[in-house]
Amino acid sequence: MNRNDNIRWYHPQISREDGEELLLNHPKKCNGLFLVRGSVSSPCDYALSVLYNNQVNNYQIRRHQEDAFFSIDECVKFHGLENLVNYYKKNPLSEGLVLTEHIEGSLPPHDSLRQGHTNLLHRATGRGAYTVVNELLRTDYHGSLAKDQNGQTAVHLAAIRGENEILSSLIHHSFNVNLRDAAGFTPLHYACEYNFPTTVRLLVKLGKANIQARNTDSGVVPLHVAASNGHKEVIKELLSLNAPVFPRTKEGYLPIELAKKNKHEECVMILKNYKAPEPKMKRSEFYHGTLGRQEAEALIRKNNPQNGTFLVRFSERNNESILTLFHEDKIFNYIIQKKDGFLFIDDGPLLKSLEHVVDYYKYLRDGLPTVLLNPIPPKPKPTVPPISTLKKKNQKLSKPLLQLPQPPYSDALMNIQFKSDFSSFNNNNNNNIKEKEDNLISASRLSLGVLIGKGEFASVFRGTLHNHDGTETQVAIKTLREEQLDNKESFLAEARVMTKLNHHCIVKLLGICMGPSLQMVQELVPLGSILQYIDAHSAEINPNCEFEIWAGQIACGMQYLEENRLVHRDLAARNILLASKWEAKISDFGLSKALGSGNEYYKASQGGKWPLKWYAPESYNYGHFSNKSDVWSFGITIWEMYSFGATPYGDKKGAEAITLIDRGERLERPEKCPQYIYDIMLRCWALDKDDRPSFQELLNFFMSESQYTNITELLSETT
Incomplete structure (x- = not known):
């Protein structure tokens, strides 16, 4: 018997019913008698019909991709139908069932075989x-x-x-x-x-x-x-x-x-x-940010999907992006893994970005059940408006209530709104403090407590302010090193300006005590800096919740300073304090300077130890500080948050960081940072300060972006 006779078990024009009848009535009629037929339900596949104990068992033979690779029930893959048949002549399909004799038919299609004969x-x-x-x-x-x-x-x-x-x-x-x-x-x-x-x-x-x-x-x-x-x-x-x-x-x-x-x-x-061509699809066409598996699959089915309908989402559970794909009424989820700064799916190639991943699989299946055809676009994300479309300075911002995330958030959060107008809320607890015109507080009214912070310019103590009506207020007392003050009169003049500031997102300066050491008496913000809080509670923080709220509040406070023509000069995560989990306040105006009328920037005349990694190029090159240089620092500050307290530029020194910035490099996107937030950071780090957003724009963005719009209700629920 030659090889051709051994593989004439193929019956192309036969239905399942006809195949079963042929097996049941065949003269050989023995256990393991079989034939292979074309699949009626899937034209590219085959079916195996086998007689066993006077019953016919039918098995679907699946073809893999475009080549001659086949399997039964997605088990072992075989190159060529003849190898699959030979395997199950020696290994059971189920208990006791192996292939024995075949019913004579024709040769299988040439593209289903691994080997043949020269012709x-x-x-x-x-x-x-x-x-x-x-x-x-x-x-x-x-x-x-x-x-x-x-x-x-x-x-x-x-x-x-x-x-x-x-x-x-x-x-x-x-x-x-x-x-x-x-x-x-x-x-x-x-x-x-x-x-x-x-x-x-x-x-x-x-x-x-x-x-x-x-x-x-x-x-x-x-x-x-x-x-x-x-x-x-x-x-x-x-x-x-x-x-x-x-x-x-x-x-x-x-x-x-x-x-x-x-x-x-x-x-x-x-x-x-080699430089790969730019992808043809934009992220905004397919990327949904954080989205659960069930939500993604429900969204796809809701859109009357066809084969190749897909979206890309971020999974907090896997800390990875996921490709969710519809094919033949099934939904597949593929983790988009990371390696050395590249992305890949399974054993696919390393690709530069999510856009390149989508572009690649639009043209090649490469292990997927189908190519990507129909993207489901996300609901449009609010973006920072271009400068040409800025709202008028005092125009009130508003935002519709967005859908809230599902548990683990508590029911107490379900009716929260996040307002840009917090004028009704005041957590300073200083209503009983009688403020004089010069804002000076005598040393006899202060009691110093434990040390709660220490820096280059000052030490901070928890303390008590004894009010004129006999009540007491817990405060923070910052004792300044007078050798750090070049001009005490200039500092006091600035302090008088600072005591007039009254905003829910700024640490309130209650007054100045002149001696024996110079002291700044401030509102007590009990939870410390956001860096301390992140370090202690990183496992409990959802970047899409707390970080967006804090960023919005920082932008809100800085917009207030911008309106009052003040620059901060040291905006950084270490100088953002938390009054509660949901209330961030800007602190440390020791380096702030009031802008004179008609001046758009303050030029520093003295050197010193500058936090270069937080400074804009015009600041470290020329000593120019403005609200736009504060915007650069704002970008660094929210980068610190989304990187969960990492140091900008790692172990590099300030001068090394400057070299990177000057040649056009920027901090990389933190893993937990959504792309649309990182895009805002990049705008903050524009080389030309006029290309950076204003704090009004940033406030508009984060108030629109945050899922929480009424901080007053939130605070009342959590206090």
Whole structure:
């Protein structure tokens, strides 16, 4: 019996019912009697029908991607239907059920087999006999099997020889260019190995060859083959056809690593200097930010999805972005993983951004059940308006109530709103304090308590202020080192301005005590800085809740300073204090200066220890400080929050950070920071100060963005 007889178990034109009847009434009628038929429900798949104990068992045989790989119930994958059948002749499909005899039928389709026999078409192609090949194709001759003993089709042989005319004819007659041979290689692999750039282009452009086809054993793709062999023109051709530059083998090797290993320096430089084209899709078309799996799947089904409908979301549970994809009434979720600053799905290539990931899978399935076709856009995120559309300075801001997140937030948060007007709320508890015109407080009215903070310019103590009516107020007392004060009179003049400030998002300066040491008496803010709070409660913080509220309150306080022509000069997370979990206040105006009329910036005349990592370029270069340099510092401050207290620029010194900034580099997006928040940071760090948003704009953005709009109700619920 020859090999062809062993695989004539295929019955193409037979239904499930007819197959069962044929098995039940066949003369052989033994356990394990079987046939393979085409699947009626899925045209590209097959079905296996097996007789066992006078009953017929039916198994769906699934094809994987476009090639001859098959499995039953997604278990072991087999290259070629003949290998699947042979496997289950030795291994049971279920207890006691193995394949034995088959009902004689026809040969399976050539593209379903791993190996076959050499035929006339193989021989003509192997000799480069274009006329003979054309004559065979004209008479519709395809031979008994389209694969030879090496599992290679005529397309393989044409690619190995670079026979482009023959290859064009084969493609014109619909020959499959993506079949793998017994060694696991496609024709495109061989065109790359034998250095035929024009054949590569022909296969990809005319034949629609899969540019990312992987070898079944090693995971090598065509670009790996070209790089490993040093074929620079083939590399250029593949890259021009949008092959990703960083595919990985099963062992994790990149093409550039194989080129280095084999000392192909020109190929290394081509790969190193390659710039991927800009993606065609924008993040705003598919990215939803934080969204749970059930919410995402419900959103997709709500939109009457077709195959290829998708969205990308951020999963707080996985701390990763997730691709959620609809195909054949099923929804698939793929984690978009991170490696060395790149993104990837499963064993896919390393890609530069989410936009590049989506762009890649729009054109190639590469392991997904389908390509990405129909993005579901998110509800539009509020954005900072351009400067040309700024609201008038005193225009009142408003925002509709947004849907709140689900638990773990408590029921007490469900009716919260976040107002930009907090004038009715005052947590200073200083109504009983009789303030004099000069805001001076005598030392006899102060009792110093425990030390709660210490810095370069001052030490801070918890203390008690004894009011004129006999009551007491808990305060913070900042004792200043007089050697740090260049001009006491100038400082006192500034302090008088500061005591007039009255805003819910700014630590209230109650007055000045002149001696024996100079002391600033301030509202007591009990929870300390947000850095201290983050360090102690990081596991409890949701960046989309607390951080957005704090950012909005900082912007609100800084907008108040902006209106009053004051600059802070030391805005940083260490100088943002928390009166409660939901109430941030700006502190430490020791370096603030009142702007004179007509001046848009304050120029520092003295040097000193400046916090350079928080400073705008015009500040560290020229000593110029303005509300726009404070905006730069605001960007650094919220970066500190979203990075959960990390130091800007890491261990780099201030001068090293300046070098990075001057050459156009900026802090990277923290993992927990949504892209739309990072976009605001980048605007704050614009080199030209006129390109930075005002605090009015930032306030408008965060008031619109926050899911919490009534801080007064929140505070009443939590106190």
